[in-house]
Amino acid sequence: MFDLNTRILVVDDMNTMRKIVIKACREIGFSNFVEAPDGAIAWERLSNSKDEIGLVISDWNMPNSTGLELLKNVRTDDGMKAMPFILLTAESEVVQVKEALEAGVDNYIVKPFTTDILKRKLQDTYKKVSA
Amino acid sequence: MGAEDRSKMSIDAAFLAPFVTGVVEVFQMQSGIKVEKQSPFAKPKGFDSEIGIAGVISLDSAQFKGTIAVCFPKQVFLDIYEAMLGESHSELGSEVQDGAAEILNMVYGQAKTVLKQKGFELEKAIPTVMLGDNMRVHFINEGKSIIVPFKTDFGTFHLEIIIQN
Ligand SMILES: [Mg+2]
Numbered sequence: 001m002f003d004l005n006t007r008i009l010v011v012d013d014m015n016t017m018r019k020i021v022i023k024a025c026r027e028i029g030f031s032n033f034v035e036a037p038d039g040a041i042a043w044e045r046l047s048n049s050k051d052e053i054g055l056v057i058s059d060w061n062m063p064n065s066t067g068l069e070l071l072k073n074v075r076t077d078d079g080m081k082a083m084p085f086i087l088l089t090a091e092s093e094v095v096q097v098k099e100a101l102e103a104g105v106d107n108y109i110v111k112p113f114t115t116d117i118l119k120r121k122l123q124d125t126y127k128k129v130s131a
Numbered sequence: 132m133g134a135e136d137r138s139k140m141s142i143d144a145a146f147l148a149p150f151v152t153g154v155v156e157v158f159q160m161q162s163g164i165k166v167e168k169q170s171p172f173a174k175p176k177g178f179d180s181e182i183g184i185a186g187v188i189s190l191d192s193a194q195f196k197g198t199i200a201v202c203f204p205k206q207v208f209l210d211i212y213e214a215m216l217g218e219s220h221s222e223l224g225s226e227v228q229d230g231a232a233e234i235l236n237m238v239y240g241q242a243k244t245v246l247k248q249k250g251f252e253l254e255k256a257i258p259t260v261m262l263g264d265n266m267r268v269h270f271i272n273e274g275k276s277i278i279v280p281f282k283t284d285f286g287t288f289h290l291e292i293i294i295q296n
Binding site: 014015016017019020023061089090111112113114117 | 156157160161215216217218226229230232233234236237239240241255
């Protein structure tokens, strides 16, 4: 599993969803978070190395810059391309999931989700990225 | 009831079911709150229930023209919000309003996926939040409307689907 000190960047345009994700992560044992309301601001936070982010959990649908755009930015940046990245989506539409997988997402979570689901996805993601 | 009425009814029921399931699942998964569906009914003339806050989605697609709303009495929603996020609020401020929109977002996302498999194509939609009296004005004389009440430990809220086509 990820080190519980890992700083997680939580990206969602909805304040409530960021709180839900953070609450579930806290229940798992994480305590270090950075928040952003869209892909552009998230990218700024990621680019600021002082933030030392070790995992991204990002919504798909957001105004300004989507989660998919953020993912593509991350995967084409030399310093960041190995960043563990989980997408949150409100719809389990095959098209979206396929597009995200092609863009190199490590995992995806369909909303709504339980803390157990999140935990399992985090474990799977960790196995994948540390393999 | 004529044949046409009956087919209309069944389309409505098929359309309604994923939203009802969506409400139950979203609450149970996201907040651990048990919600119990009550019998749906056609909204009678003059129906008035205490609504403090509602998440509302208006749709204008080929197969469905109308409105979907999840409506809560103020205190019921404040209690649900607290159970969901561990934050206590006494007023329906912007954070709490965001919560109502996000709940409906999730319900809509769930229902949309199921309806797509049944051949109903629904567009992407952004929920808006309405407070108190605005709701009643908005909902008066808006066409045929179905109400599905849900019971929780905190009180009752309802899903309302207004069908305009
Ligand atoms: Mg969003």
